[in-house]
Amino acid sequence: MRLRFGLQARSLAAMAMMLGVVLLVLVVLMGRQQQMRDETETIGREGVRSLIDTYLRDHARSLAVQLAENLANPMYYRDLDAIGTVLRDNSRDDLVKWIRVYDLEGRLVHDGSVEIAGFGQPMTDPLAAEAVASPGVSVQAAPGLLTGTAPVMVGSERVGGVRVALDLDFADSYAQRNFAELRERMDALSGRHLRWLALPMALLGLVCFVVAWYVQRTLVKPIRSLADAARRIEAGDYSVERVDSRRTDEVGDLIRAFGRMSESVARHDREVRRMAYTDALTGLTNRLAFRESLDHRLMLLRGSGRQLALLFADIDDFKRVNDTLGHEAGDEALLQFANRIREAVDRYGGDDALLARFGGDEFVILIQEGDVRAAATRLAEVLVAELRRPLDIQDRQVFLGTSIGITLFPEDASSASALMKNGDIAMYQAKVAGKNGFRFYSRAMDHAVERRVHMEQELRGAWERGELSVVYQPVCRTSDGRVVGAEALLRWQHPMLGMIAPSVFIDVAEQSGLIEGIGPRVLRAACTEAMRWTHMGEGNERLFVSVNVSPRQLRKGDLPDIVAECLRETGLPASCLHLELTETAVISDELQAAAMLARLHSTGVKVWLDDFGTGFSGLSHLRRVPVDGVKIDRSFVADLQRDPDDLALTTAIIAMAHSLGITVVAEGVEKEAQYNLLAERGCDLVQGYWLSHPVSATEFAHLLARRGR
Template identity: 80%
Template sequence: MKFRLGLQARFLLAMALVLAVVMALLLLLLHRQNLVQRESQAISSRVMHQMVDDYLHSHGRSVAEHLAESLANPLYYLDLDAIGRILRDNRRDGLIQYLLVFDRHGRLVHDGTPEIEGYGGAMDDPLAAGALAAERTVSQDSPQVLEMSAPIRVGSERIGGVRVGLSMQVAHGYEQRSAERLRARVEELARRHQGWVALMLLLLLGVAMLAALYVQRILVHPIRQLAAAARRIEAGDYSVRSQGSARNDELGDLVRAFDRMSESVARHDRDVRRMAYTDALTGLTNRLAFRENLDHRLMRLRGSGRQLALLFADIDDFKRVNDTLGHEAGDEALLQFANRIAEAVGRYGGDDALLARFGGDEFVILIQEGEVRSAATRLAEVLVAELRRPLDIHDRQVFLGTSIGITLFPEDASSATALMKNGDIAMYQAKVAGKNGFRFYSRAMDHAVERRVHMEQELRGAWERGELSVVYQPVCRTSDGRVVGAEALLRWQHPMLGMIAPSVFIDVAEQSGLIEQIGPRVLHVACTEAVRWMDLDSGERLFVSVNVSPRQLRRGDLPDVVADCLRETGLPASCLHLELTETSVISDELQAAALLARLHSTGVKVWLDDFGTGFSGLSHLRRVPVDGVKIDRSFVADLQRDPDDLALTTAIIAMAHSLGITVVAEGVEKEAQYNLLAERGCDLVQGYWLSHPVSASEFAHLLTQRMR
């Protein structure tokens, strides 16, 4: 039997060799560490001895010179008491063994003791001669003492001298203790280093074992499984062409197995290429194939004077279908959209038209026959009309629509990348303009996009910087003119741009998703202020109404956010009114009805804002539980001049009352408008004729004045 050395065995041998080398290096490192430790201790001892010797000479010289200066006058006047005090003060130094003061004849004057034994006698010790002859500070030493002698002068006349003896025994004791502490520290560091080396060695062993298991699990075992899978494929209907391999390990098995699969892979290459260039869901051309086709057409068209148009179509609010009906319903909606687009392109796009799906809910159309601008306009109009029609999905009618951006070659750009970018910008501008329409690209759109991006960047953090604030517009009852509540409105005072219109930055917040952060903060501030109004004792509870964006409604957690806010602020649920736009509620009645039912269960009131501007009717109000409707200001503005607006407003009030729904009119700017609404039974009104939006403190002051 031929011996086989597998990958795992080779790996283990390599790891063993690496461990052996590492062990040898570690042993060498420990040996070198011991040598360095001994050498460092020897050097440290010499350095310590030199440092102590230098210190003794420096300290002794300093003491001797200081005493020579301090003893000049006392010695001149032979003031033994003063000399004794000075010597006793300096004897406190633990290094000083003796202090001697002598006169010009070498006789002892003072030794720092009260008795002054030997006073007046000659000094006959071995170091006395050197001290008597010293004309400046000199040092002498013996095995027991290091002496520093300095002459004492008055002016230029030498009147005596001082001898300072430093104990060598005390100094050597200091030196020995310091050396022992240093040695202990070095030994401690060496032990710690050895411990780290041992720990690293253990970790290395552990890593080696884990690596062996890792190789077995991640490399060897999967390769064996892949080879077995390849042999199972070999058992199919495919013809096998084996090229063999010289390797005798697992990778050799893998190569031989995949050699046997090569012919079957070649047979399926055509299908793979078709899949690579086709969208799996709709069967349309995908992004990759479209880009290659576009590059090829642009190369042919350059310099020919012919035009080409790209139409970027994006389904409006498609995410709502996936979120509410599921992804299967979303796929069905995409298929129906693709079929409608393909039918329209086939009729109006020309023979050379190309339709592709770029992924998600985005479709791209290329046309180049005839007058492309007029052809693109006609096709866009047809697409907007066709895609506006409801879709039948899971026994439900879904209204979506589409936004289309159009860009032309060579007017707008000459490269495929620039054309696709311009088409995307134009499509985005169509969405900004209100969706369900189309826009041609213009260079001004680039600046508009830049301004919008800049505003979005500025809006991020505007709340933290204190630029955003909440103001309140009073809501009055028509029966008695009494203030019964207020609508909370958001304002943005930018430090450079000044006051920015809410219609501008609210749309940016909605499109960018920032409204999901700002909305709950506005709700919390408004509820907090409404709690303060309760302390004014106005005779009835005032409500605060807060606008809720469609994006907040689609998240599905609005009831939880409201409940948390009411619990934190302590505001009664009946004092909070939420205002939702009519279109955001009607666009998905099932989800809206479920959310509003949860809100109603807590006692919160719900109003439909901008009522009458959407595509719904009052019949929807029977299916969606709301407490009030706000007649849009566009109807109120023309009450006096337009009989149709007056009739429509009257009908809304009557039909809403028949359903038990409160009616609020906004935008009341004239007394005549107020009187007309009051005559027709409108319950509540708000507008500039009654009061402009004011700050929280101004609103509280307004309430206080009206209670007087």
């Protein structure tokens, strides 16, 4: 964790440093004072000792001289009593430890005592010999003693000597008493100095405290308040109360500027949140806001025993509006859809219902009041009925519809992600079931999605594993019954699942994008096989091969290049290759399709329009899209015998196509009567189980060989 060193801490640190410097100076001064005191005391001691030593020596000398003078007559007459009296009178001095009088041979004459125990005995102390031998007055020092020696003279004759010993220990104790008194006076003086120093230190501490309080109140507290407000704004809390400071300094300017800035940020945040949480086109709640609301509602509902329904609605065939009428018309359609959905939700969804545009042409609705299953069913029925009604767009009526998936909490899922996934799955199943309806989510739908995902995984690499193969269904001419070509069809023989219907796996390949890799391989394989039997037709007529092209391949834009490369690699003549495109794929973007078909025509390749009649465009597109042939959808051929309308429509298609110079092919011919009806009405080519089932390339070659005999 990084420690924070703020403004207040810095100001306190600066004042602490200042106090530290002052204290350091005081400590140095006090140390210097103590040093000077010690030096003064040392010098004083040495001076006093020197004075005392000089005094003692002078005193010992003068006392010895005085005693020698006073003892001259008593020594001359050997008056021991007078000598003793003089000695005892002078021994009363506290400094005098002892006095000894001796004769010329150094023998003791008197020591001041009554008994004179050592009378007549030589003196034995270490200084005695030197004292006796000294011709004049002398001073000698010994441990604890200072002796003064003087000869006793009578006239010019020496009659003996006197020694007086001063007690140095007594002198030292006297000196120590004086030193102690001096130290007490110096300590008292130091104490007065310290008290005088403590007063400015206390004043300095008080000033620092006042400065710290002032900085805290006038600078640190406002700045800290601004920092706290900034952190709240950073965290998304814009409810910061604006402070109108009356201060006229820079801090006051800062506080007022921050207040204005916080109001501006809050205002912009409201605008940004409105833009971030609202769909710009419809004004509904958008995906982000819906997801946050869903998470919040699920959190409140957990454990409460209450339910919630999510409706996932997708407009059917909405891309058709953008492709045919333009994106502005698509936006108008979305607005009308949104208004209709909003009105239905307001009437049947309840007060807590939430409507959002999830993206593109998808809308989601939340219901959580009462019996949510019944309410969701009622609302879905109303939406299907309302959205089925035509839309008035650019003076045209457009019929669309909607597919709705419904999932329940907590019955189907307990998390927002799972609910959204389940709603999407149920909506997809509603589309698979025929669109313009609704489905409730069930566990079986998960299995269907899992099977689809598994199929997509299995389809990847199926061509490399040899599971995918191309078969050929003969195409016959009605005028003479001859085989003039074949349609290449893709088959999948799964090692575990067996033969999988093309209607199942082709849709998976189209939606997953795998068709972009499979389609060119089918084209190349068909061209390779067709090159082998182009001249095997009856009367050496060139046979063609027709190959289906998916809408995804058409939208990618590189189809002419792929076709040219296949023709170049295989050597197949361009006229022997027919490409089949679905009607809805071509008219979804007529401009691009027209340009691409023009490029294909320039190479000699023919283009057929597959499943003709099932689209919503009508025959008028045949005039704008350059195609060479149309294939009548098998749904019309199947009811030719029973439904007069199908027969009439088929006849009209054939007549219209022939008037435009377009070849007509009928697929799904399974009965001879169907074949005869088509032949009577001038249908050019037919194919179907009545003529031949799809066969392998080898079997197709054998079929051609048998017919050519």
